Each structure stands twice: as C-alpha cells, then as structure tokens.
Amino acid sequence: MAEEQKKLKVTIDNISIEVEAGTSILQAARQIGGDVVPPAMCYYTKLQNSGGKCRTCLVRVAAGSDADPRPMPKLVASCRTNVMDGMVVESITNPAVLEARKGVVEFLLINHPLDCPVCDQAGECDLQDLSYQHGAEATRYEFKRRTFERIDIGPYIQLHMTRCILCYRCVYVADQVSKEREHGILDRGDHSQIATYIQESLDNEFIGNVIDVCPVGALTDRTFRFKNRVWFTKPLEAHRDCPTCKGEVRLWMRGDEVLRVTARKDQWGEVQEWICNTCRFEKKKVSDWIIEGPTRVDRHSVINTGHYTNVVKPNETIARVMGGKQPNLLMDIHHVTEVNKVELSELPGPATNETFNGKPASTGTNVTDVKKGAGRNLAGTDSTNPNV
C-alpha cells in the first residue's frame, strides 16, 4: 500500500484548499472555482507540457511556502507553477495582477485582427471573452498588423494564421493525440507561424481536435465555414457507436440540420473526450446520432440568446372552437421566405453565391489551398481582408 500523500494547503485570494502535491496553482484555483480562477489561453489539462506561453494566467505569490514565506519577486504563470505547502496566492485581489492581465491581453491583441463579424469562432472564442473581461477598450498599436493568406490544411480544416496567438495547443494535439505531427511552428519571434511543412496535408483520424483546442478562430471547421453563427445554432448532446473514438459529441443544430459536430467541452472550455474525424466531419445527419438532450449552456453565454427555455405554448383555440377546422392562414412565412431553402449541412465547404442561385451543391474554393502548393505565405500578405 502506498502511503497516503500529504495534502498541501494553499490559500488563493483568502480561500484555503488542500490539494495533492504536484498540483499547479491554476488547477488548485479551478478546484475552488468561481472568480478566482485565472484565465488560460494556452494551458490545456489534457495536453502535456502545454501552458506557460500566453501569460494570461499570471498571479502573485505572496508567500512561497511555510518553510520559506518570502513572496516570489515577479508575477508567476499559475499554469506552470506548482503549489507548495502554505503558499499564499493573490489572483483577483491584487490590482497588479489585473493590470498585468490587461497588459497581456493588449499584447495578444496586437496582431489579432478585429474580424469577429466574419470569424466563425465569434461567440465561443476564448480571446473574445478574455478581452471583454480584462482588455482595454481601444488599442494603442499604430503599426501594420501581421497578416497571412488563409490556407486549407487538409480537406476539413482551415488555418488563418492572422488570427493565431501561438498558443501551441494544436501542435501538442498533433503530437500527443494524433501521434502524427505534420505541422508545427516555423520561423521565430514575430515571424513564427503554424504551418504544415512542405505542403503536407494533415490526414490523421484525430486531427480534427485541433479545431476544438484552438482558443481563437485560427483553426476552423471548413464543413461549418460561414454556415451560421454559433449563437443561432442549438447545442445538443449526442452519441453514436464509433469504432475509432468514444463517439460522444455535441451537435450544433439549426432546425433539423446538423450544421456542426464538436467534442463536448467542460466548464473550462476543455474537450472532455477527443473525437475522430468521421464523427466530426462526415456524420451530418440527425439519423447518424442518438440524441441525449440539450446541452446546458451558461445563462449569460451568447449561445443562450434567443433560445427560450420552459416555453409554454398557448393551446390553439380556433380548431377547438370551429369543430376541428384549421385556421386559414393569410400567409405562411415558409412559403414566402427565400432563406433556409438550401440544405447547408450537406455542403462540405462554405456556401457561395451559386449555392443560393441554382447550384445548391457548389462550395467555395480557396485559392491558397495548401495542396495546390501555395501553403506558406512568405510575403505576409492577405488578399482576403483589404481593410487591415
């Protein structure tokens, strides 16, 4: 029998908790929960060695431990600092920490484009949430932003490096989950970019998970591209009998259409179970899935806007009063409207003008498709966005 490990007592924002040895400050704060939890953009519980890159989780250690109660001289990254017995941590109680986070957000946003109205990640973007919570209202940056052409890495995933904050999560996913890494970070410093080396497309069965771990809209689902906004789709928990993965997913529905399939995420925005590409990209019919029920969404989330819970529909009186005769509607909106006439879920890519005008099967093509040989963008140009 292994002897019971001594629990370490750590105090975060005057809340004490006892945790196992080897727990990071961030994990200890998550065990407490609530407002004291530092935000994290690069750290991911399920990915080894992740964290320590974005600096959004900075906290102040007011006392190192019982044995050595001196404070740490600088703010530390809570995701990579392990707790010591008797450690005292200040997260939201210290104004210096909040000021530092604000500065980090400003740095993260230096090169990040303000294209949330176009970006598919808007509404579930960690950086969007973070900048609303901690960021300043305006930028002080006056120079030209770093831009790239968007490229398709593989048939399902689109990479728009302009939005990337270099958190390395996708690199770790490719390394640790798919075990076949074909992309990584090229160049260094301000020039560094996520890229697939020598025009290799990613075709591992689990590579779709890079979309879920991406905290911004740099890696997005091409099968969902521009289909709808996240907050107009309704999340449902569903599962299927999948030979490769566990098959427990979240469906994002619009009416009876499955517009998108993602992995289920926990309260920290982290994937619970990795799902395979077949589940994610190819099972876009309701009949493919056994639906468990609607996902619980935070009441304050934008995904909840316009979704009514506990709706009580009044009984139709006319049919009852008129002896079963249905009311003669003067207009049925479904006969008049031109919206929702195309089955978008059946398209493998984004819709185009032709999709809505005669050719419902046509999808958009990307001129800078990596398979055609124009993957890395050395010129740093972005023809898709003339406004930056």
Added chain:
Amino acid sequence: MQLTNRKKELDRKPMNFWERLYLPAILKGMAITFSHIFKKNPTINYPEEKRPFSAVFRGVQILNRDEEGRERCTACGLCAVACPAEAITMEAAERQSGEEHLYREEKYAAKYEINMLRCIFCGLCEEACPKDAIYLTQTFAKANYARKGFIYDKDDLLIPNPVTDPEGYNKAKGKIGKEIK
C-alpha cells in the same frame, strides 16, 4: 379623490322650457361647425405635401454600400440577435475570387430578409451593426396588397450603387451620416 379637474358631474335634472325648445342647441352646434371654416386646416394633402420627419425618425431599413459600391454587410448576425421582434434572417456565403468588387469582406450575406410585418422599427439592428451596413431611413415601408410583399429581401433593402447610380444613392442615403450620427 379627484385626479384631474376635467371630471364633470352628470346633470340628471329634467330639462326646462328653453332647453326643450331644441332649436337653440342646434344653432349653437352649427355655429361651432361653421366657425371651423375660418380656422387653419390641421390636415395636409399627403402625397403632394409632406410633413418633415424628425431628425431621429426611424423608417424602413436599407443595406448600405461603401464608397466603391461594395456591400458592407458581412452576415455577422448581430442585427438578427439584437432584433427583439425576430424579424431578420440571413444566410452567409463566402466571397469567391472575382467578386471583390461586389462584397467588402470575405463573408457576405447571400440572403438577407426582414419581415416588415414583424419589424417594430426600434433601430436596434442599426445600433448593433459593427460594419455600418444597416440603417433606418426616413421613408416608410410601402403599402402593399399582399402580406408576402412585406418580406423584404436584399433587392428591396440594398441602397443603389454609388458608382453606377450616384443620384439614387444620395437620395436613398438622405440625411444618414450628415445630421444624425
């Protein structure tokens, strides 16, 4: 308790002889009627004459274009989510190469519909728009014989192109961006 001084007690006393004569009351009423001939006319001859709108009048929406005539709307859906009447729907499409002169950004609204039967002209769509794409103008929604004529699509809503039709563009734009910010 009396809230206003306009309340009048009903007089239920029997009428006296002068009141029962009936004709004086008729003459009194006619005097009021004819006196209105000499008063200023409160109505106007609508289609020929028009009253000025207030500067913040909220009329029917337009979808704006930029100075090069490209559609500004990127189908971000913020107007639809802001709309309390749930009158706005849209479908987005990706801009293809060769369409750069038509649409400002890489995503655009291929279909955009406002149900004018639902619209309450609150102006929240205009307020929500991050791209200066939707504005409430100083015009009414036109009368129509059928209900389906009130489902406005992009053809009804788009402002004339400032490059090919600058006159129509300026007329449609009206005071937007000049007096009202």
